[in-house]
Amino acid sequence: MKETEDKGYRQIQDLNNDDLARLILNMSQRMAIHSTLWFRETEHQLGMKRALDMLEEVNAKYNRLEMERLGKVLGFEVTDGIPRPLLDMPVEKLAELAGEMGKNWLAMDGIWFQAIENTYGMNDAKRCNDSCWNRFSQVEGRMIKSFLGLPERAGLEGLKRALAFRMYARLNKQSIIDESPNSIVFQMNDCRVQSARKRKGLADYPCKSAGLVEYSRFAWEIDDRIHTECVGCPPDEHPEDWFCAWRFTLSE
Template structure:
């Protein structure tokens, strides 16, 4: 079937599955829906909605850690990192596909599309980052506050060496947004880094690639 067709089928199945499940749950638990969304969520103050999203994102990250440690304690750090990197190769394209659908980002949207997509990533709700343009064909992305690395720093631990996972994560995410985009790692643990960021990545479109997609 291939990834592209699988994502297309997922989109069709998800919409129908969501309707079926939400309508059944609303009847069982006695809550009202508006356009298949719980009214309680729609009427929730914006600040509470934001905190809910942050909590869901934190749970996602915690679950990632639980799975990592399950493999690490069973098979060791090497296998845990290998599994982690492999999972990012699948999750990053899925996250990019989901964001494109939600935010109506067109295919092959270039660096501007990528910058928009980065705002909608799960990490964007729990980490702090900054983007610096280098002109129309490149920008750098700095992770200024990373929930995982900051927690380790507070405990007096060394940085978690996430460069291999980040390389997979950002390359696959960028490629899913636009195959012309290339990624360069400026620095990521175990690399030494300045206090103002934990990792830094450069996204660019080579002159030879412009207009190909």
């Protein structure tokens, strides 16, 4: 554990303004981790599908409650669980905010990876990374599916729509080729992580092991009839116009 200076505080009332502000951010982090642990334990005890069902129920109730309480303290109105300042923001600014949230998410993912790699090595970092993507892809798939109002088996058209709403979507350049009536090919034409490595003169990061679970689990959550095949992904050789590509086939 990282050592920090003991400031001698014994109760919240002792905190100065700066430290009280830091405590609020610390509490927010604890809440996020507590919710994650609830989800993880529900998955362990009841299975992923039931855990995703419970996540939808919890989010619907808690998000509104959280915003209403924060609104009372911070002085903003809440409409249907959404802060009024967000609703009044120009669409261009909201799109910019969505992009910055995506960047923060990717930075968080990378910081976790590097923290484990620097302490325990690449092998443990990749093991943790791949297991994390196995779960996150299912969660993200369900949340996007619910947000878009897609049916239980949304097919390839549903998958195409869902792929456009992933956290990656505003960070990377991607395209989809309609290969046949029952298959599509998704290409990651520009990857923020791999492009950064390329600019530094580094080899591609070998992300295939994570991609195999990431894309297959995401597709299954959209429609359990969809089969995922890797066309190519580092460390595989790939053409200049994409870093990775994935074929999704709908089996009737």
